[in-house]
Amino acid sequence: MSQPSPQPDRAAGHNPRSSGPGRLIIALYAVFVVGSLSRAGFQIxxxxxxAPLAYTLSALAGVIYVVAAISLALPGPRAWWVSLAAISTELVGVLAVGLWSTLDPAAFPDATVWSGFGRGYLYIPLVLPVVGLWWLWSTRPGTVQD
Incomplete structure (x- = not known):
């Protein structure tokens, strides 16, 4: 009789969030970390x-991108929850700032990463958290088939 093949050990560092589509999602977050923080840092x-509000919000977006990228790359349920919090905050931020900047453009004399729902970044800031949350749901602890 053949023995069933052993399953990868999650405790040994296996992270389903950083495989498959997760690699692209993490890469996009890394690109947005560099882009948003370097731009905000220069502007600040x-x-x-x-435009203190716009530049501060861009820096905040960059910090959220850092947390999302790192937590997505780390294994374990705690990192999953941190990812969920960061990406959910990102989605609320892009929706709130997108709406605010559309309804009151004078409040934003210069654009943020999230202005106009990410219009200046091809709407990736609007799509990325939706895709990120879908990926998190697909790889939630205790449900991933390895």
Missing amino acids: ATRFQE
Whole structure:
């Protein structure tokens, strides 16, 4: 009789969130980390007084992207919950800032990553958290088939 093949051990570092489509999602978050934080850092350092709200929100978006990228790449249920919190916050942020910047453009003399629902970034900031939440749901602890 043949023995069933052993399943990968999650405790040994297996992370279903960083495989398959998860790799692309993490890569997109990494790109947005670099883009949003470098842009916000430059704007805050050189012309913060022109649009403090916009630049601060772009920096906040960058920090949320950092947390999402790292937590998606880490194994375990705690990292899953951190990812859920970060990506949910991102979705609320892009919806709130997108709506706010559309209804009151004067409040945003310069765009944020989330202005106009991410219009300046091909709407990826709007689509990415939706895809990220779908991926998290698909890889939630205790339900992933390895």
